[in-house]
Amino acid sequence: QVQLVDSGGGVVQPGRSLRLSCAASGFIFSNYGMHWLRQAPGKGLEWVAVISDDGGNKYYADSVKGRFTISRDNSKNTLYLQMNSLRPEDTAVYYCAKSDSSTWYYFDYWGQGTLVTVSS
């Protein structure tokens, strides 16, 4: 069965960096686009970034463009999110999610999430 395990969250000061990971199993990882989404405490869902199956194409939400970098290692079945210049408003639970297909329309499986808290 599809399994996505998010890790790497924690408490970080504003302006610092953090890298999140998502370990995938139960499907052919290299065949699917992958996303990061986030949910601020008590709030709704926000899409953050997507990466194509081969890593050649990446797109970002305006709120993180230039600060966050999505990447993947298909040999390790792992997705990453490098977060730089973190701001208090980046505080959220971050989820990795699998694309439905090569079209990147919706998110058919999600990780359990990892909490990132940006605070001094």
Place this chain on the structure above:
Amino acid sequence: EIVMTQSPATLSVSPGERATLSCRASQSVSSDLAWYQQKPGQAPRLLIYGASTRATGIPARFSGSGSGTEFTLTITSLQSEDFAVYYCQQYNIWPRTFGQGTKVEIK
């Protein structure tokens, strides 16, 4: 960016009754709409895509309808495990956007 608006914010329903949730898009998204269920402390779960197609393993009591700008998620005969927050999401254009959620609570 397409703004998705869900109503009501909270819906109080008795077990066994029907729940009807609404989602409106600020411009047409055709049938490019998905619904998710989220329980406290858990990740969202895909329920519906293509406005009306149930995802794998989703019970038949969940149904979706609509197109363009108006969509509905209907849950017939609510079970205890259905009390949760429900989100709609459009995938017609980038960025993908979500509604703010409807909480279905026990009456």
